[in-house]
Amino acid sequence: MYVVDVYKERALTTTFQIDDAILVNFVTAVAQRYHDHPFHNFRHGFSVMQTTYILLRDAALADALSAVDVLAAITSALCHDIDHPGVSNEHLIASGSALALLYNDRAVLENHHTFTMFDLLLKPQYNILANLEQDQYDECRKTMISCIMATDMKVHVSLCSRLQASAFKFFETGVFPYNTDVHSDREQMLEALVHACDLSGQTMMPTLAAQWEQRVLAEFIRQAEEEESKDLPVAPFMLGLAESRLAQVKTQIDFINYAVRPVRRLFVCLTACLCVEVSVCGVLYNTYSGNFCSGFGYI
């Protein structure tokens, strides 16, 4: 099982004495708690975990982060959409769903994914965190919560603004903007990492990107049809997708320009700041145009 290999390759199983059988139980249970939606299925969770793992192999990032950080990032990436119902927060709120009621209309899905992950982890047969010291567990839980909550697109703009302010600070002072000895600073880096990896489908090779595109569009079309049938509001970017390839392409271009490009450009830039000179980072920041910077070339 590839996921188990990732935990082993990063020495998480030995560092935190994670029992092999419990790790397999946990990953199997996570896979079962994802549903068979076109996009928000276990393959998406796996893909985000895999992308996170690849970027964490970057030597500069690896030096900056602790083993608890790596454990938290990989586990939260794997679980970040667990038990996803295949519709958006806006749909859950507009339809008066039980989940929206439970979480007071705020980050409904992200709260539910985080709860579902810990609900599994608190069961002894799935508890891969059982042998962490209390302070390690507290730090790990805090980071996992932050990483999943940062996948809410409602916080995308503020997350990018923070990253941009950090990048500018680096260009002005030449000093890396995060103190990697401080947990909250590393947590901010990991939030950006998991968020960037969540949006990585459209940065993969064209054949894979096209498949993820068709999958997310299929999920949008299904949601829009349900909303139209129930007289619920339909998001503008979901309108007309079933009838028009042009509408599909426009939705994808807007998504890439609004969501994918900003966070990846800024994250690549800050990762590069860990190991190269200001002038080089400036070039990366100004010329970034796709898959060709830092670790993103590996995807």
Ligand SMILES: [Zn+2]
């Ligand atoms: Zn996701």
